[in-house]
Amino acid sequence: MAGTLFVVGLGPGREDLLTGEARSALLTSDLICGYTTYLRLIPELISGKETYTTPMRGEMERCRHALEQAAAGRTVSLICSGDPGVYGMASPVLTLSPEYPDVEIVVVPGVTAALSGAAVLGAPLGNDFCVISLSDLLTPWETIARRLKAAALGDFSTVLYNPASKKRRDHLERACQILLENGKSPVTCCGWVRNIGREGQEHGLCTLEELKDLEADMFTTVFIGSSDTENIGGHLVTPRGYRNEENRRIQRDHRGEKTGL
């Protein structure tokens, strides 16, 4: 009889940021598969268990191994940082799944960097938002550019994953340029968080104009506000809306505007 494959999101990587469901999945598994670095984040939960690790680019190999072991009747967890559904392993596993029809696949959600990073900065995603990866390893840059343009036209709060890597140093600057050319103001309130929930966590606020020069790396998540996003006492906050009278009054009070109503 075939077994179960849990595709588990660890969240930012600290053990207390996992959900109870993720914790249970790991504890009931016979085999834990994952990228080496992620396994090191949860030593207590996987202590004494068989593990299968591959380096960063060995993702399809890891998916196949996890599916094969589950097909052989084992209970397997394949782990991802953040949420497995957001640029994670749920999509490649499900793409391969028709070859392993008897394996039960359970996607266990986790707190993705858009949410954990937003919590560090305040509430930049308090209204509609979009999430775009600047990595062109799997998506052509033209598609990324088209989405950045749409994000600007829709005045979304926007989260950028993978803003830079050693080989792609200028992607963030190019992304900011596209946003500016499509109507985002250079003084749009922005922020960034590095090493979310891990040792050495850092964050900062800046304008979109300043963001162009941020030295981002692959552990940085970037937040670009909508036109409503404000810096309120050092927190990046997107209000949920303006039609509520109390909200309007508070906004005015904080801006020091005269109340005409």
Add this chain to the structure above:
Amino acid sequence: MAGTLFVVGLGPGREDLLTGEARSALLTSDLICGYTTYLRLIPELISGKETYTTPMRGEMERCRHALEQAAAGRTVSLICSGDPGVYGMASPVLTLSPEYPDVEIVVVPGVTAALSGAAVLGAPLGNDFCVISLSDLLTPWETIARRLKAAALGDFSTVLYNPASKKRRDHLERACQILLENGKSPVTCCGWVRNIGREGQEHGLCTLEELKDLEADMFTTVFIGSSDTENIGGHLVTPRGYRNEENRRIQRDHRGEKTGL
């Protein structure tokens, strides 16, 4: 000395879907504030604690009460379903926070319906996506319509929160119409989940054309695929990209296409 206000995301609402950090925040709090229905979801965690509940529309009152009690030196948790930063209480609390400068505010992220619903359906958010609420209580419909148009132009996977309520029965149909008018195909793969992680959870897949007629309610979260999203064995899956050779091969195999490469 002023106390701490935790703004806590419960995730979908089942106790095992909370993070450890959310659980700790609740356990260390003297006072738990929240919408009545949400408090009922976590009876064990708040057992024996003082609670302050207001009905759905009393949100600003709840924020003020939580801030005032924290200012008086108490440890307070203000709870939200999902993530407090996504259409939740983090934004209104931080908007009021300059009036309570000594209160330490900690936003504790949770698994929002975009992630928990995606996990039920498969991996619809495997590449870039956006999240749009169809509620026009706080956001004018023109802004919502503009964002739907941008979502279509950017070919994002799109999650719709608050697709309908008793007073807004036709919002989902209008949203689908805007997407169709702006380039989304009527056969775009879509899905929906109702009562995520709670009793009576249901889900289904459909096309964008069919989605127009879905009887959604305020407990339904709707997923609209990008042009790459597929129904793979009953799972809604957005591939992470097409430039990877193995991905390409798998896609072709599943479609039964001839391999020309």
